[in-house]
Amino acid sequence: MSATDVIHIAGRPVGPGHRPFVIAEMSGNHNGDIARALALLDAARAAGADAVKLQTYTADTITIDSDRPEFLIADGPWKGRRLHELYGEAHTPWEWHEQLFAHAAKIGIAIFSTPFDDTAVDLLERLGAPAYKIASFEMIDLPLVARVARVGKPMIVSTGMASLDEIGEAVETARANGCRELVLLHCVSSYPSPIEETNLRRIPELARRFGVHAGLSDHSMGLTVPIAATTLGAVAIEKHFTLARADGGVDSAFSLEKEELADMVRAVSDAHAALGDGVFRRAAAEEGSVTFRRSLFVVEDVPEGAEITRANVRSIRPGYGLAPKHLPEVLGRRARRPLSRGEPLAWDMLG
Structure with a gap:
């Protein structure tokens, strides 16, 4: 694959010449309620998002139950929480996955997930996931990257916190294990992330250096950063969303509400349409x-x-x-x- 090739996720073309592929990240904003998770799917579809992304893990597959200081969160939005406790609250129960995939198919929106271990990949394969996401925190887990790559489906890899060498290792591992359709997402792994630290010029640099499509996984507040990323060539935009921030939840503070998600879809679509092709001719x-x-x-x-x-x-x-x-x-x-x-x-x- 070259950086100019178009890839397809659930039939949707992703690449230059197409408006950004908008991924609505549900994460833990279902608040432990399957009815709310289904409502989030409906809201993403109504907002015009192209896909909803889940996270497939359990507290025990992502960490261990320990009170040691290493397993306590020191600062940020989850300050003072134990990792095992937080992930137990935030995870999407595996028994929900089949119903969520079925509902997404019924209403006509793509659904895929971020797996955090081999058993998660096995589950998602049984459900026919059309693509896979590798989270920023897992990008350095090269055995997991290799396992996902061997599935042979499009991969979307977030690069938050990563050095160029680490990104290169992940890209090389994915390609060596059969991945032919790869998107790297520029990401600042801070929740929320300050706009002045967003450094969006890394998006075209990711595409140039690694010969891939590049996009954005955004944790900033508002719509400014996704719109600016679109003008820099982002082929995909991922953003956390919720029904209402006032409802609370582990990720609600830095998530878009459903109306804001619809505004973002329109805004990035308009920004992409405004780019044109650069040819000097009379409009x-x-x-x-x-x-x-x-x-x-x-x-x-x-x-x-x-x-x-x-x-x-x-x-x-x-x-x-x-x-x-x-x-x-x-x-x-x-x-x-x-x-x-x-x-x-x-x-x-x-x-």
């Missing part, structure tokens, strides 16, 4: 304006044989006469016939 919408450009007009009656001067010919609007650049050639010529005030000047009027 179709400008055609009606051409006649209002300046041109040379007769501004005083000119008898036949009289000299054309700055007093009787001027550059004015509208644009039906000769182009203003011809004024020096016109001055000093003679009128072949009587010219009337208000006539657009043409070559056949001059001797």
Whole structure:
């Protein structure tokens, strides 16, 4: 695959020339309620997102139950929480997955997930996941990257916190194990992430350095960063979403509400449409304006044989006469016939 190739996720083309593939990240915003998880799928579909992404793990597959200091979160939105406790609250129960995949198929939105171990990949394969996401924190787990790559489906890899060497190792591992369709997402793994630290110019650099498609996994507040990323060529935008931040939940504080998600989909679509192809040509919408450009007009009656001067010919609007650049050639010529005030000047009027 080259950086110009289009890949497909659940039938949707992803790549240059297509509006960004919008991934609505559910994460733990279901708040432990399957009905809310289903409502989140409906909300993402109504907002125009292309896909909903889950996270497939249990507290025991991602960490261990320990009270040691290493397993306590020191700061950030989850300050003071034990990892095992947090992940137990945030995880999407595996017994929900089949129902969520079935509902997504029913309403017509793609669904896939981030697996955190081999057993998660096995589950997602049984459900027919059309693609896989590797989270920023797992990108350095090269055996997991290799396991997912061997499935042979499109991979989306977040690069938060990673050095260039680490990104290179992940890309090399994915390709060596059969991945042919790869998207790298620039990401700042801070929740929420400060806009001034977003460094969006890394998006085209990721595409250039690694010969892949590049996009954005965004944890900033608002829509500014996704829109700017689109103008820099992001082919995919991932954003956490919730029904309402006031409902609470482990990720709600930095998630878009469903109406904001719809606004983002429209905004990045408009931003992509505004980019165009860079070709220098008159826009179709400008055609009606051409006649209002300046041109040379007769501004005083000119008898036949009289000299054309700055007093009787001027550059004015509208644009039906000769182009203003011809004024020096016109001055000093003679009128072949009587010219009337208000006539657009043409070559056949001059001797």
